Amino acid sequence: MPIGEWFKKENKRAPADQTLTKRAIPDGVWEKCLGCNEPIFIKELERNLMVCSKCDYHFPLSAYERIYHLADPNSFEELWEDLCSEDPLCFIGKKAYMDSLVEAKNKTGLNDAVICGRAGIGGRKVAIGVMDFRFIGGSMGSVVGEKITRMVELATDEKLPIITVSSSGGARMQEGMISLMQMAKTSTAVARHSKSGLPYISVLSHPTSGGVTASFSTLADIIIAEPKAFIGFAGPRVIEQTIKQKLPKDFQTAEFNLTHGMVDMIVNRLDMKRTIMRLLDYLEPSGVVE
Ligand SMILES: [Zn+2]
Numbered sequence: 001m002p003i004g005e006w007f008k009k010e011n012k013r014a015p016a017d018q019t020l021t022k023r024a025i026p027d028g029v030w031e032k033c034l035g036c037n038e039p040i041f042i043k044e045l046e047r048n049l050m051v052c053s054k055c056d057y058h059f060p061l062s063a064y065e066r067i068y069h070l071a072d073p074n075s076f077e078e079l080w081e082d083l084c085s086e087d088p089l090c091f092i093g094k095k096a097y098m099d100s101l102v103e104a105k106n107k108t109g110l111n112d113a114v115i116c117g118r119a120g121i122g123g124r125k126v127a128i129g130v131m132d133f134r135f136i137g138g139s140m141g142s143v144v145g146e147k148i149t150r151m152v153e154l155a156t157d158e159k160l161p162i163i164t165v166s167s168s169g170g171a172r173m174q175e176g177m178i179s180l181m182q183m184a185k186t187s188t189a190v191a192r193h194s195k196s197g198l199p200y201i202s203v204l205s206h207p208t209s210g211g212v213t214a215s216f217s218t219l220a221d222i223i224i225a226e227p228k229a230f231i232g233f234a235g236p237r238v239i240e241q242t243i244k245q246k247l248p249k250d251f252q253t254a255e256f257n258l259t260h261g262m263v264d265m266i267v268n269r270l271d272m273k274r275t276i277m278r279l280l281d282y283l284e285p286s287g288v289v290e
Pocket residue numbers: 033034035036037038052053054055056057
């Protein structure tokens with residue numbers, strides 16, 4: 001399935017409601033829930049960290065929104081924000097890679113699909129990396145891999161715990177082999193951090209797949225998923241065609257991954273910060289407190 005279809009698929013899954021046309025909802029006041037199809041007052045949705053109070057559907061968040069919800073006020077210090085992808089293969093697919101980069105930058109105001117830096121969480125200093133799905137499907141190319149690696153290395157040098165929040169369609173194929181190398185690079189950095197005895201908590205949001213699932217995001221000490229998030233490597237259709245078997249209905253959901261040991265906890269976004277604070281207290285009782 002093309003990366004751009006991820007959220008459209010959610011939309012299709014929602015029950016059709018003939019009485020609620022798009023025109024009946026004034027722009028900017030109401031949002032139609034992709035989970036239960038009910039209209040929600042946007043202010044209420046924002047107060048609820050973009051979680052539907054009727055059906056618990058977790059709307060996607062930008063990287064900065066997530067950092068705003070997780071980090072202590074004014075504690076986030078962004079690093080390496082100027083790093084930009086080159087176009088090493090001069091790749092032209094459906095469109096030129098350079099055009100996709102310019103379009104994504106204009107749409108999001110970001111330079112690539114991850115934001116990294118230092119932050120405080122519950123008064124404890126951490127290194128944090130948060131992905132943004134809006135930037136070419138949160139794909140991991142040279143910049144995402146480099147920023148995650150630098151952030152992990154900084155955490156190792158400064159003896160900080162790591163928090164990452166992933167949302168990704170996988171490796172950025174427009175960068176070919178260079179994007180695939182990021183899996184080994186980030187994994188090696190995480191292994192060195194782990195050998196130093198420092199904690200790493202990874203949050204998987206909808207969707208986390210491909211090369212990000214296959215590298216840093218599932219190498220944490222504690223892996224948390226948001227409810228109903230898609231978590232997998234290849235798409236279900238590709239797997240079915242390969243193994244020639246029908247897959248279980250809830251295959252590759254956060255819940256399925258929890259049952260099968262790939263995920264440690266499923267945590268509602270409203271409880272996420274509190275849960276991370278509690279885990280950090282447990283994993284690193286003598287951590288750096290600001
Ligand atoms: Zn809903």
